[in-house]
Amino acid sequence: MSSFDSSLSRRILRMRILVTGLAVVVAFLLGSALVALAGINPLTALRYLFSGALGTRHGIGETLTRFIPLFLATLSFAIAMKVHFYNVGIEGQIALGSLGALLVGVYVTGLPAPIHILLCLTASVVFGILWLSVAGFLRFRFGANELLTTVMLNYIAIYLIDILVETVLKDPNSLINQSQKIAATAKLPRIMEGTTVHLGLVFAAIVGFIVYYYVWRTPGGFELRAVGANSKAAKYAGINPAKLIIIGMIISGGLAGLGGGLNLLGYQSRWVSGTFLGYGFDGIGAAVMGQYHPLGMAFSALLFAIIRVGGGAMQRSVGVPYPLVHALQGIVIIAVIISAYFIEKRTEKMTKGGQ
Amino acid sequence: MKKKIISLLLVAMFLVSLVGCAGAEEPAEEPAVEENVEEPAVEPIKVGVIFTGSIGDGAWNESGYNALVKAKEDLGIEFSFQESVPVAESGEVMRNFAYEGYDLIIAHDFNYNDIVSEVAPEFPDVLFTVSYGYQSTEDNIAAITSSGWxxxxxxxxxxxxxxxxxxxxxxxxxxxxxxxxxxxxxxxxxxxxxxxxxxxxxxxxxxxxxxxxxxxxxxxxxxxxxxxxxxxxxxxxxxxxxxxxxxxxxxxxxxxxxxxxxxxxxxxxxxPSGIYVDYGIRQLAEDNFDGGVYVLGIKEGAEDLIWxxxxxxxxxxxxxxxxxxxxxxxxxxxxxxxxxx
The missing domain is CATH 3.40.50.2300 (Response regulator)
Known part of the structure; x- marks a missing residue:
């Protein structure tokens, strides 16, 4: 019986990977059609997309640098989804996480590097959690739908940090609206010569593994998934859903904040007014595409990073307008969401067929 | 089964349309090759430009883009550009241009000035200009600005x-x-x-x-x-x-x-912001590029009153x-x- 089960689940997994892969292929074909409509040979454009992102040492470095916050955003969204909390406010939590790292990185000085970095990242995590807990509070106290509150909190977060950078946090020696740079002791070291890849990549990999282990290999993670799968049944089994939702929220907000912190300490070093990172929004699409599994999301986050970096190369080399790059990303997301529907139907059928 | 056939047909349609478009593209590329054959000796100046927004904004960026098109016609430069580049990511775009062999990188916004100061020392053989820029910290940076009054x-x-x-x-x-x-x-x-x-x-x-x-x-x-x-x-x-x-x-x-x-x-x-783009390109084309801050005014066409x-x-x-x-x-x-x- 158990060998039959595992063969079924393997078949389901294979089907899911296949359908998602097909969706991505269809999305790229559609995107190519758009590129062709703009009068550009899509094959040339695609070649530059991948060679720009993966063809040179610098390109690979850039792609991996973008991958770090994207991957953490996917983890953040997936954990919240496990408890059916729709955290679409990751963008804002990333901004707040960046702010936490910035404040500690600039204004706390005289610490040895590892401690300073850890302190900055702690601030990022706490800021991310606090920002998400605003939406959590509104949901538990007033029943406000978190889809709405978190999306609104994104804008408040982004404008908040801009206002701070334009006023109290403004670098007095700069003509433009930007914060000071973080202290040298707060900078995450680069780990690949001649590129921007930083130690955050290692942090992201470790965090990805921990999340996987916690959700799929511990009793706590089982409870988390149980609440998400069927909160009534979970309650009957003696699990307190509200407690689990709160735990899911805390992890989700913390991961998003951490993503912002790693990006700031490893890459940006300061905040320039008007910065819109977009990792939070892209991360949602990548999480859906990765089917909420850390390994799947590692792939999808990488693909989204490739599109970001390669999109620039596409424009520089053959003049693909930047909006088309965004459109391509949008098409990938839509195709993957549609494929998720097919996957669900198909899984249902396959499971029934097995009975 | 029916669905499968339909989806296969759709995919086939896309493929056909792609091939069709790709095929239509090719004749357009040919004249470019011929041009190169005519003048093989002259290596055109390669200019890479970074814009904060869209080149179709009807204002600052569009004026800069139009100047590029004009410089291509008048001076025979080659150019490419990247739009909507946030300041935080502009350093990577500049480095990309530099690695890709561009001679001149134009950062078409004064907000890029600090980043240019960071990147320019890494590429001493590449020239940088900052439109409406305010500082030049290296010999290969020209900050081109206007009187402002x-x-x-x-x-x-x-x-x-x-x-x-x-x-x-x-x-x-x-x-x-x-x-x-x-x-x-x-x-x-x-x-x-x-x-x-x-x-x-x-x-x-x-x-x-x-x-x-x-x-x-x-x-x-x-x-x-x-x-x-x-x-x-x-x-x-x-x-x-x-x-x-x-x-x-x-x-x-x-x-x-x-x-x-x-x-x-x-x-x-x-x-008109095009003048900043034009000025740097001309300096390079005339082999006259020097780092520094250049203040342009009515005389150079950087400012004017249009009736x-x-x-x-x-x-x-x-x-x-x-x-x-x-x-x-x-x-x-x-x-x-x-x-x-």
Whole structure:
């Protein structure tokens, strides 16, 4: 019986990977059609997309640098989804996480590097959690739908940090609206010569593994998934859903904040007014595409990073307008969401067929 | 099964359309190859440009892009660009251009200046210009900027020359050094024509707060202005609307706004950004590129006053002459720079 089960689940997994892969292929074909409509040979454009992102040492470095916050955003969204909390406010939590790292990185000085970095990242995590807990509070106290509150909190977060950078946090020696740079002791070291890849990549990999282990290999993670799968049944089994939702929220907000912190300490070093990172929004699409599994999301986050970096190369080399790059990303997301529907139907059928 | 067939058909259709488009693309590429065969000896200058927004914005970026197209025609340069590059990511884009073998990298916004200062030392063989930039920390950086007051000075001259109430107004978006310098230029221009003229000054504190702009200008109108210069981004449209309702004259800035309200906008104090792009390319083409800060003005075409043709025809020769005389003085460097507190 158990060998039959595992063969079924393997078949389901294979089907899911296949359908998602097909969706991505269809999305790229559609995107190519758009590129062709703009009068550009899509094959040339695609070649530059991948060679720009993966063809040179610098390109690979850039792609991996973008991958770090994207991957953490996917983890953040997936954990919240496990408890059916729709955290679409990751963008804002990333901004707040960046702010936490910035404040500690600039204004706390005289610490040895590892401690300073850890302190900055702690601030990022706490800021991310606090920002998400605003939406959590509104949901538990007033029943406000978190889809709405978190999306609104994104804008408040982004404008908040801009206002701070334009006023109290403004670098007095700069003509433009930007914060000071973080202290040298707060900078995450680069780990690949001649590129921007930083130690955050290692942090992201470790965090990805921990999340996987916690959700799929511990009793706590089982409870988390149980609440998400069927909160009534979970309650009957003696699990307190509200407690689990709160735990899911805390992890989700913390991961998003951490993503912002790693990006700031490893890459940006300061905040320039008007910065819109977009990792939070892209991360949602990548999480859906990765089917909420850390390994799947590692792939999808990488693909989204490739599109970001390669999109620039596409424009520089053959003049693909930047909006088309965004459109391509949008098409990938839509195709993957549609494929998720097919996957669900198909899984249902396959499971029934097995009975 | 039916669904499968349909989806296969769809995919096939896309493939066919792709091949079709790709096929159509090829003849277009051929002439380019022929051109290269004609002039194999000359290696064209490769210019990479970074824009903050879209090249179709009808303002700053579009003007820069048009200058590139023109430089390609006139000087035979090759260029490529990347749009909508946030300051935080601009360093990587510059490095990409440098690795891809570009000779000149134009960062088309003063916000990129600090990043250029960071990246330029890594690539001593690549030249960098910053449009409207403020500092040059290396030999391979040219920060190209404008006086910031020539155009508004001319607007002031025009406003004073056509005002009947002898009260005119000027509105900026910010009260920064640049905003003040622009307004002071206007005041000096107006006083040069009519020392007794009263100039009302205000700023919105925002490039987008149209309502506040309208209120401020309405206040000025109640105090009797009959000409307003507005250089405050999107607020301009609210100001021009208010001027139209009150029947007073308006001067637009920093691009030509005559078409917004042809019966109200008498002229525009323009600061076309293309000149910054053009200047750096020309310096390189003439093998004359030096690092430093370059301040351009009316003489170099970085600033100008552009008439609304309908009003140019309507105004007396005296008005036109006064404005032209001021333009000549400015380009000869006979007018002192406004003092900003």
């Amino acid at each position: 020539h155009a508004s000075y001319m607007a002031g001259v025009l406003a004073a020359a056509v005002s009947e109430t002898e009260i005119v107004g000027v509105l900026s978006a910010t009260d920064s050094f640049m905003g003040k310098r622009m307004r002071t230029g206007f005041v000096n221009g107006a006083k040069s024509v009519n020392p007794d003229i009263e100039v009302l000054e205000a700023f919105t504190g925002s490039w987008d707060d149209v309502v506040k702009g309208k209120e401020l200008v309405n206040g000025m109108i109640q105090q009797g202005i009959d000409v307003i210069l507005s250089n405050s981004g999107n607020v301009n449209f609210g100001v021009i609307e208010t001027a139209k309702e009150a029947g007073i004259m308006a001067i637009g800035a920093p691009s030509d706004l005559s078409s917004v309200a042809p019966d109200t906008v008498i002229a525009s104090a323009v600061t 609304n043709p309908a009003f140019e025809a309507e105004f007396s020769a005296e008005v036109i002459d006064t404005v032209n005389a001021a333009k000549l003085q400015l380009s000869n460097g006979e007018i002192e720079e406004p003092v900003v507190e």
